[in-house]
Structures are given as structure tokens and as C-alpha cells.
Amino acid sequence: MTCGWAQSIEQLTERQRNRLEEATERLKVLRLEIRDQQIPMGKKLADLRYESNSKERLLKERQRLRDRSSLSLEQLESQVAAGKNELDYIAGNLFNEFESSFKAALSPGEISTFGEDLRQLDLLLERVDTTEAEKISASMEQIADSLDRIDGLLAGKRYPGSALDPEGKQLAGSFIQVGPLLYFISESKGTVGWVEETRTLKPKMRSIGSSEVKAIQNLSETGIGLLPVDPTLGDAVAFAETKESWQEHFKKGGVWVIPIIGFAILSMVVAIYKSIQVSLIRQPQPRVVHEIIEKLGADDSKGALSLAASQSGPAAQMLTEGVKNAGESVELVEEVMFESILGAQPKLERFLNVIAVTAATAPLLGLLGTVTGIIKTFKLMEIFGAGDPKPLISGISEALITTEMGLVLAIPALIAHALLSRRVAGILAQMEKLSIAFVNGLSRRDVGFKAAENSTD
Known part of the structure; x- marks a missing residue:
């Protein structure tokens, strides 16, 4: 029994060894076949990889070309649209502007x-x-x-x-x-x-x-x-052609220039007359009053009257009246001299109101001329329209020149009236001052007489 199992084991071992050897042989053969086929297959694999890489690169290149073509098409379309817009701008705007500028030039x-x-x-x-x-x-x-x-x-x-x-x-x-x-x-x-x-x-x-x-x-x-x-x-x-003579300038002012010029001449004549009149008036010096009082104190009435009458201007009459009434009361003398001042005042102020009236009327006449000139301008605008200003110049000139002439008259007239009024007021003030000095002198004389009488008693 034991020998039979040992024989079976040996046979089995031998059989397995043979199978192992056969398998080893087949492995060697297979390895040789694989080794023989590995080089061609590697080359083929490398070729396939190279071909794959080439086709991949070709694919990428074509994709890039396709993308570039699409982008170029969009750019071309954009450039075409921009060119069309620029052409429309040139044809629609620049050419029209050029034509307008050319016509104007x-x-x-x-x-x-x-x-x-x-x-x-x-x-x-x-x-x-x-x-x-x-x-x-x-x-x-x-x-x-x-x-x-x-x-x-x-x-x-x-x-x-x-x-x-x-x-x-x-x-x-x-x-x-x-x-x-x-x-x-x-x-x-x-x-x-x-x-x-x-x-x-x-x-x-x-x-x-x-x-x-x-x-x-x-x-x-x-x-x-x-x-x-x-x-x-x-x-x-x-x-140079705009320069004109004063006759032409006045003519453009229309009909209202005539009364303005008339008032100007009247005002100028009156102002010259009054200037000469007041400039010739010489007021007596205060010492003259003292001399008259001294003569009256010395009972030299004729000398005092002669000295008073020898003075110039309205003050002479005032002093004369004062000397004539020196024997009366002081209050009466004062009233008499004040009456002389009141009598001289209208003569001194005569015609000054004419200057004042012309100074006040001239701007009103100028304003009236302005209104009539504007009315004339509107009438001309109804006929010729407002496009051409030349037909309207006559109305505008009338409106402005009358105002100018009115002011040219009013301003000197106001100045002349102010100066002459001030001069007349000065003359009257000086007369009043002389009358007060005369009355005060008489009062001191009477006081002296009374004192002398009392001392005599």
C-alpha cells in the first residue's frame, strides 16, 4: 500500500515536471515570438503616434484657420460698415458744408x-x-x-x-x-x-x-x-463814409429835432445873457457899510446918501433906502431894506425859469422823437420785413438822434441853471448880509446916542 502511494506520487511528480518543462518551453517560444514582434509593433506604434500627432496638429491648424476666417469676416463686415458710415457722413455732411462754404466764399x-x-x-x-x-x-x-x-x-x-x-x-x-x-x-x-x-x-x-x-x-x-x-x-x-456833417446828422433826427434846436438856442441865449448880467454885478465891501454908518453918526446924511448911491448893483438901491430911512426906527429900516432885497430878487432870477423849462422839456422831446422813430421803424418793418436793416435805419436814427439831442441840450442847461442860480443866491445872500450889518450899525449908533444923553443929564 505504501509502495503504491509512493509510485503514484512519483508519477504525478514526473508528470508535473514534464508539464512544467513543456510550459517553460512554450514560454520561451512565446517570449521569442513576442521579442520578434515587439520591434515591428513598436515601430508601428510610433508611426501611429506620429500620425496621430500630425493629424492632431493639422486639426488644430484648421480649427485656428476656421476661427481666424470667422474673425476676419466679422472684421471685414465691421470695416465695411464703418466705411459706409464714413462715406455717408462725407456725402451727406461734409459735401453739403463745403458747398455752403463755397457759396459764401x-x-x-x-x-x-x-x-x-x-x-x-x-x-x-x-x-x-x-x-x-x-x-x-x-x-x-x-x-x-x-x-x-x-x-x-x-x-x-x-x-x-x-x-x-x-x-x-x-x-x-x-x-x-x-x-x-x-x-x-x-x-x-x-x-x-x-x-x-x-x-x-x-x-x-x-x-x-x-x-x-x-x-x-x-x-x-x-x-x-x-x-x-x-x-x-x-x-x-x-x-469813412459814416462821417457826416452836423446838418446831415440833424436831418436824420426828423421833425422833432427842430423844436429841440429851438429850445437849445433859446436856452443858450438866456444863459449867455444871465451870465453877463450876474457877472457884471459887483457887491459892496462890508467896510462901505461901516463908512455909511460913520457918516450918519456924524450927521453927514448927504455924504452917506452919496456913498450909498455910488455903489453898483442892486445893493446900491438897498443902501440908499436904508440911508433915507436912517432916522426912523430900526425895525422900519430893516423892513425897508428887506423890501429892497425882495424887489431885486425877481430881477436877478428873471429868465432862469426859461433855462429850467428847456432843461426839463428837452429830454421829453427826445423821448417823443424816440417813440415816433420806433413807430416809423415798425411801419417800415411791415413793408420791407426785418431781414434787411438798411430800410429801417431812418426810423432807428430818428429814435436815437432825438434822444441824443435832447440830452445834449438838457445837460448843459441843467449845469447853467445850477451855476446861475447859485450866483444869484450868492448875490441875495450878500445883500442880506449887508442889510444886517447896516441895521446892526444903526442899532449901535442909537445905543451910543442914548448913552451920551444919559451922561449929559
């Missing part, structure tokens, strides 16, 4: 030359069936013409036309233009002058001196010469 003589072209351009731009390209092309042609115009102005040019002479007659001739300076010479070459801008459709000439006329005629005939230049472009000439 044209001289009166050039309006007839460029006027038809500008009118045709306006009609083309206003047509509905005109394409944007046609509008832009027409505007660019206009810009080219404006550049040619600038070249011509810099070098000087001459072109035919017609203008109104200073009397308003239309004359045919030619314009000579250098920069902003514009001259006109008629076909007969007898009428030459500056050309000024007006609100009328026709350019109007302005008269110039004989030397300037000869210079322009010489340039027109020979093409070479010196031109008279006004750097102010006519403003200096226009300013």
Missing part, C-alpha cells in the same frame, strides 16, 4: 460764373434716382473747380460780368479779382471802382479816387500794374 462777381453750376449740382443731389456714386462724383468735380478757382485767385484773374454803378445803373464790363480784392471796369472804361457785397443779386460798385482809377485802367489795358489795396476789404471806406 464767392465774390459778387463770381456768383454769375459759378451760380449755374451750383444750381445744377443742387438739382442733381436732390433727385431721387441719383446714385451715391453720381453724387460723390459731382461733388468731387465741384471741389476740383474750387481748387482751380483758388489757383486763379492767387494769380489774379479777369472775367466778364455786369455791376451796378453808384447811381444804381447796370453796366456791362469785366471784373478783376486778386484774392479777396474785387474791382470792376465797364466796357467803356469810364466807370471803375471797388465792388462791394450787397443783399441784392447784382454786385454794386463803390466810387474810388482818380489815382486808383488810373491804376486799374492801366492794369486792364496792359495786364501789368499796381492795384490799390484795402487791407480792411472795404471796412475802412465804409467807416
Whole structure:
């Protein structure tokens, strides 16, 4: 039994060993096969990885190109939209602004030359069936013409036309233009002058001196010469023309200037008369009163009366009346002298109220002229409208000049009245002072007489 189990174990062990050897052999063979296949498969794997990486890079590149194409398309669309907006702005705004500026820059003589072209351009731009390209092309042609115009102005040019002479007659001739300076010479070459801008459709000439006329005629005939230049472009000439004589100035003031001037003459005459009158009045010195009192104290009534009468001005009569009544009471003498002062006052103040009335009336007349001038201005506005101010100038001048004349009269009249009133008040005050001194002198004399009588008793 034991031998049988031992034999079985050995057989089993042998069988397992054989199987192990066979398995080992197969493992060796398999390892050899794997080793033989590992290199080609590794190369193939590397090739596949390389191919995968290449395709991955290609995929990324195409994705980047696709993204870039999408972005470029959006940018192009944005650029196209911005370009369209810019084109619309140029065609809709800048060209219109240029056309307006170009029209404003044209001289009166050039309006007839460029006027038809500008009118045709306006009609083309206003047509509905005109394409944007046609509008832009027409505007660019206009810009080219404006550049040619600038070249011509810099070098000087001459072109035919017609203008109104200073009397308003239309004359045919030619314009000579250098920069902003514009001259006109008629076909007969007898009428030459500056050309000024007006609100009328026709350019109007302005008269110039004989030397300037000869210079322009010489340039027109020979093409070479010196031109008279006004750097102010006519403003200096226009300013010189605003200077007017005092007759023209008064005439613009209308009918109310006549009474204002009348009051001015009256006020001036009265002021001169009163000035001479009060300036000739010489008031007696206070010592004269003392001398008269001394003569009266010495019972020299005739000497006192002669001295009082020899004085000048209204004070002489006052002192004379005082001497004549020196023998009366002091109160009576005082009343008599005060009566003389009251009698002299109207004579001194005579005609001063005339100056005061003219000083007060002149501004009212000026205000009346202002009202009538404004009414006239509104009437002219109803006829001519408010666009052109030239027809309204007469009413405005009447409104302002009458006010000016009223103030010009009132201010000196007020000053003259104040000065003359002050002078008259001074004369009356001096007379009152002399009368008080005279009365006080009589009072002291009477007191002296009484004291002398008492001492005698």
C-alpha cells in the first residue's frame, strides 16, 4: 500500500515536471515570438503616434484657420460698415458744408460764373434716382473747380460780368479779382471802382479816387500794374463814409429835432445873457457899510446918501433906502431894506425859469422823437420785413438822434441853471448880509446916542 502511494506520487511528480518543462518551453517560444514582434509593433506604434500627432496638429491648424476666417469676416463686415458710415457722413455732411462754404466764399462777381453750376449740382443731389456714386462724383468735380478757382485767385484773374454803378445803373464790363480784392471796369472804361457785397443779386460798385482809377485802367489795358489795396476789404471806406456833417446828422433826427434846436438856442441865449448880467454885478465891501454908518453918526446924511448911491448893483438901491430911512426906527429900516432885497430878487432870477423849462422839456422831446422813430421803424418793418436793416435805419436814427439831442441840450442847461442860480443866491445872500450889518450899525449908533444923553443929564 505504501509502495503504491509512493509510485503514484512519483508519477504525478514526473508528470508535473514534464508539464512544467513543456510550459517553460512554450514560454520561451512565446517570449521569442513576442521579442520578434515587439520591434515591428513598436515601430508601428510610433508611426501611429506620429500620425496621430500630425493629424492632431493639422486639426488644430484648421480649427485656428476656421476661427481666424470667422474673425476676419466679422472684421471685414465691421470695416465695411464703418466705411459706409464714413462715406455717408462725407456725402451727406461734409459735401453739403463745403458747398455752403463755397457759396459764401464767392465774390459778387463770381456768383454769375459759378451760380449755374451750383444750381445744377443742387438739382442733381436732390433727385431721387441719383446714385451715391453720381453724387460723390459731382461733388468731387465741384471741389476740383474750387481748387482751380483758388489757383486763379492767387494769380489774379479777369472775367466778364455786369455791376451796378453808384447811381444804381447796370453796366456791362469785366471784373478783376486778386484774392479777396474785387474791382470792376465797364466796357467803356469810364466807370471803375471797388465792388462791394450787397443783399441784392447784382454786385454794386463803390466810387474810388482818380489815382486808383488810373491804376486799374492801366492794369486792364496792359495786364501789368499796381492795384490799390484795402487791407480792411472795404471796412475802412465804409467807416469813412459814416462821417457826416452836423446838418446831415440833424436831418436824420426828423421833425422833432427842430423844436429841440429851438429850445437849445433859446436856452443858450438866456444863459449867455444871465451870465453877463450876474457877472457884471459887483457887491459892496462890508467896510462901505461901516463908512455909511460913520457918516450918519456924524450927521453927514448927504455924504452917506452919496456913498450909498455910488455903489453898483442892486445893493446900491438897498443902501440908499436904508440911508433915507436912517432916522426912523430900526425895525422900519430893516423892513425897508428887506423890501429892497425882495424887489431885486425877481430881477436877478428873471429868465432862469426859461433855462429850467428847456432843461426839463428837452429830454421829453427826445423821448417823443424816440417813440415816433420806433413807430416809423415798425411801419417800415411791415413793408420791407426785418431781414434787411438798411430800410429801417431812418426810423432807428430818428429814435436815437432825438434822444441824443435832447440830452445834449438838457445837460448843459441843467449845469447853467445850477451855476446861475447859485450866483444869484450868492448875490441875495450878500445883500442880506449887508442889510444886517447896516441895521446892526444903526442899532449901535442909537445905543451910543442914548448913552451920551444919559451922561449929559
